[in-house]
Amino acid sequence: MQYVNSSAIHGINWNAQTLNLDVIFTSGPRVYTYYDVPRWKYEGLLGASSKGSYFNIHIRDQHRVSW
Template sequence: MKRERLDSSSLASVGYDPAAHVLEVEFRNGGVYQYLDVPDGEYEEFITAPSKGRYLNTEIKPNHPSRKLSPPRRPR
C-alpha cells in the first residue's frame, strides 16, 4: 500500500485502501500496523484531525482490529 509522509511527532506515514477499508500507519519508531474496517468517513476525519496521533489513539485503536506488519527498529 502506498503511504504518504505525515508531519506528526509519532506517525511517519499513512496509507488507506478504500476498497478494503484498511488504514496503514507507519510509526516514527519503524513499526507498521494496519487497522481494519475503517470506513471512508473515519479515514477523512483522521487525516484532517489537528493531532493524528491523538485521533489514532482515541478513535481508531480502541474501535478497530489491527495487525502488525513489521516490528519497530531497534536503536543502535
C-alpha cells in the same frame, strides 16, 4: 504511503476497497494494519491537527490490528 506531519505518526495509507488503514508510527518502521476503517475516520485522521490524539480516540482499540 502518505507521509504526515506528526510527532506520533510517520505515514498512513488507506485502501477504499478493503477499508484497511496502514499506519507507520515514528517509534519504528513496522507497518500496522487496522481493519474496517471507514472513510470518515481516515479523512478525519488526515485533517486532524493532532494526528496522534485523533488516532487514539477514533482508531486505536476500536479496530482489529495486525503487524
